[in-house]
Amino acid sequence: MQSDITFPIQAVRRITAFAGMLVAMEAISPEIDVMAPRTNPNVQPFFDKDTNTFTYVVYDHAGGAAAIVDPVLDFDAPAARTATRAADAVLAFVREHALRVEWILETHAHADHLSAGGYLRDALGARLGIGRGIVGVQRHFKALFGLGDQFVADGRQFDHLFDDGERFGVGALDARVLATPGHTADSLTYVIGDAAFIGDTLFAPDVGTARCDFPGGDAATLHDSIRAILALPEHTRLFLCHDYPPGTRGPQAQTTIAAQAADNIHVGGDATAADFARMRQARDATLAVPRLLLPALQVNIRGGRLPEADADGHRYLRIPLDRIGRG
Secondary structure, three states, rough: OOOEEEOOOOEEEEOOOOOOOOOOOOEEOOOOOOOOOOOOEEEEEEOOOOOOEEEEEEEEOOEEEEEEEEEEEEEEOOOOEEEEEHHHHHHHHHHHHOEEEEEEEOOOOOOOOOOOOOHHHHHOOEEEEEEEOHHHHHHHHHHHHHHHHOOOOOOOOEEEEEEEOOEEEEEEEEEEEOOOOOOOOEEEEEEEEEEEEEEEEEEEOOOEOOOOOOOOOOOOHHHHHHHHHHOOOOOOEOOOOOOOOOOOOOOEEEEHHHHHHHHHOOOOOOOOOHHHHHHHHHHOOOOOOOOOHHHHHHHHHHOOOOOOOOOOOOOOOOOOOOOOOOO
């Protein structure tokens, strides 16, 4: 999605990729004791440069349990070729730290990148989860793409559909679900210990907030969701789904409630709900369709899986003509 983000990461530093490795993701290493059992999670971010997306490995301790949030499948759009470099970097980290991945968590059905949820589910035997609102998203895009009876829009492509307020565990870590719609109808925030993975709601304070012009999106609803995030305990670490950094800084994964409340250019300070709705609607009217929307949604409503192969053994995506965007 069109994004917004900028706040110095606290207790996080960039590490460079190994020379010569053709990996599209960069790890950012927090300075923590990964061996000690914790009630608050260790969080390892990975940044995908092509889609400006963060993936997270969230875990209790080395050798313990983990969840993966918002994994990315590489997609070369001009050639229509997929690859798993980004997901394989995450797998390498999981294996290096002997982690048992219990969950793969999607914050929503993304329109700006293809999900590697299906690939990682198969590799790790983890459960794939998303919000129950995915069913409405599936119904809308099933009609848009003309998928027919072979695609069933009832959420069965995922192992679990989360409800607002639902609680679950990641090893020793307590987790709960906070519905945060507005960008899309199925958007969730996962609160795991003192860390909140907020999807496409807030971006860094100098970038602002997510767009609201997708099906089921609504600026007033997003404003309410942002207020719910900012009402979390002040010490909560906020982990962002995207960063589109200006040239003066690198990508940053983490921000704080205090920074967002004071300095976010869209909702900080004295900005009112009415101010936000006017700004968001005017801004969204100028935004282009996301570059990967058509391939991404066909894969992501399937739980991060490619379409079934046709009789010739090849897989195909569908391109609806004159159905989206502005003429």
